[in-house]
Amino acid sequence: MKRHMQATELARDERFVRISTEERFNDPRQVPREPGSKRRPGPQLRPERHEAPDAARAMMHAIFTGEIQALEGAGRTCWDFEVGADSPFELKLDMARQCWDEARHCEISVKLGDHMGTEVGEYAENVVLFEAACNPDPVLRLTGVNRALEGLAIDVFNTMREYGQATADPVLEFCEDWMLADEVTHVKMGSDWLRRLTENDPERRARALEFQRVVDKLFSAGGFRGDEDDSPVKLARRFRELAGFTPAEVEEISQLSRQARAEADAAVR
Amino acid sequence: MAAVVVTPEAFTLVQFDAGRIAELVAEVAGRVGLPADVEVRVEIDERVPLGRSRLTSLDPITIAVQGGAFENAKVPRTLSDRSVVDVVGRLLFRAVDRLDPAFADAPADEALTLPQHTAWDAYAVGRCERVGYAPSKPRRLYHFRNRHGFTDTADRVFERLWSADGLTWADLDAACAETAATRP
Amino acid sequence: MADPKKPRPAFAPWDRRELPGAFTVEESARRVGHYKWVEMRLFEALGGWVATVPELDVKMRLGTHTYKHAWHAELWHKRLPELREMNPERLTQPANDDVVAFFDAMTEPEAPGETIEKLVGVYRVLIPHKIAAYTYHLNNTSQITDAPTIRSLRHALDDEFEDWRDGEMLIQSLIDTEEEVERAAAHQAQLEAILVRGGGIAGKGSIG
């Protein structure tokens, strides 16, 4: 088995169909209905919306495929790097632990899919999480995946948990709360390793944080995740701080999201 | 066979085939029991990837959908026969009901509460299954529980509506009252 | 209640643990170093394979098993300094070149159609050898002086038995035809031969 595989090589059964990030972001239907009107960043997961249950199902399926890729990404980090100064033994142990956690998240997601009436592979899969997990530098990999994407997972799980609370769905709320606990641990792993491995290498730390910014901005997706009243997925500030983000870092993501949204608004004007 | 008019006739943002949609809708119209000479209009807003769908008129019977309602979620922007049949079957059964005097008291769609909508949907989609389609029952149950509570009562009422025939508006309204009484 | 001042034997009559054992401190440390090396190669391979197997149930199981072997590696890593090996890396070694060749051959399958080979290598060859090597150590080392190793061996063995059963059931669920039976058997024989040459995961002179 070779080291460092590509996202295109991910093995899936025939139920799964893939959609590229370009295809997703270039969907021409994202234009507003009335030319010149201020676009909305996407529908919020509010129970009073007619389509809210289907929106929750779609979001849960996206979480599910994200969990598969998080599992695969952590697994590849166990395999791709020899133990050394760049990837210490303890880092690999953390990644193996994450494999177990993400495998459990896959199991939870499949059960939740059953609960929500969703079939495995019902929605297209985007593999951007695994793409970030292909970075050849383990520090950048952990920063992009554990801090940026799993940080996003915290925001998404929190949104789903609130939806579960609002609809008095005990299963959804229970599952999201447990997964949220694990994700906080994973983000913290990313934060800890970033600090430890770049302690004496400010240039590498800067590159890692830049990679995180790129991923964070990509996933603020025109304001999809942000701090505004109508952001579909809200920044989960409290959980992010538990996970080792400083208030300034959370503020920066909020800023990036506002910027991504402003750029998307400008593009349709 | 029902006369079906699909607008637009050609799509530019999605790969939908109006002819195929008309064919599917005509077949559904027949199976739900609409008269052969009825006209069914389907208006699709292809610019919106979301999945809202509504019955906007009974004369002629008009269904308005956002493009996402008909798409194949596995391959975005392509048509899914199953999605078309799911949405149209559910709404045409509602049209059939509304044309029946037993539903004369039903409020207009805009005035229905979310529990009333989902109760009616459960009743409609259960019948879709019995006329030979394969809608997802677990999906409908999830919708129903979202609006009627994650309770044994809600599940029992859902099962009853799903397998029912010949209900009246009063029956649906009573079902909603029954679940409301046990909602936490 | 008995008189609290009355002398009692240090070993209760039912405690039959024996002092003598087959392994010196050095010998136990050497074996533990081999175990750590093997557990590391195993968790790395399982982690790497997760992305290459299309079967969802296998993918999730491998993810779970990855952690268990990493945890065993950590147990052995922590045991080494207790066995007077202050530089654990020095003893984190394969028993010999044949063991290295075995892991190279075991981790060769990569394609999505080779799940049977991947699972056979781990669950029909390596894990049975690990169970044998760990049991050999467990049953031969001093029950008193090497108790910390025994405790870790027991924890690891619990996992090995459970994972072996998981893996064997997955293999049986994937094998449908006589050709697949032969495929599995041929791969098993090829890997087994390499490991036999090396004398098992702990090297020549013991079982496993």
Ligand SMILES: [Fe+2]
């Ligand atoms: Fe996860």
Ligand SMILES: [Fe+2]
């Ligand atoms: Fe995670």
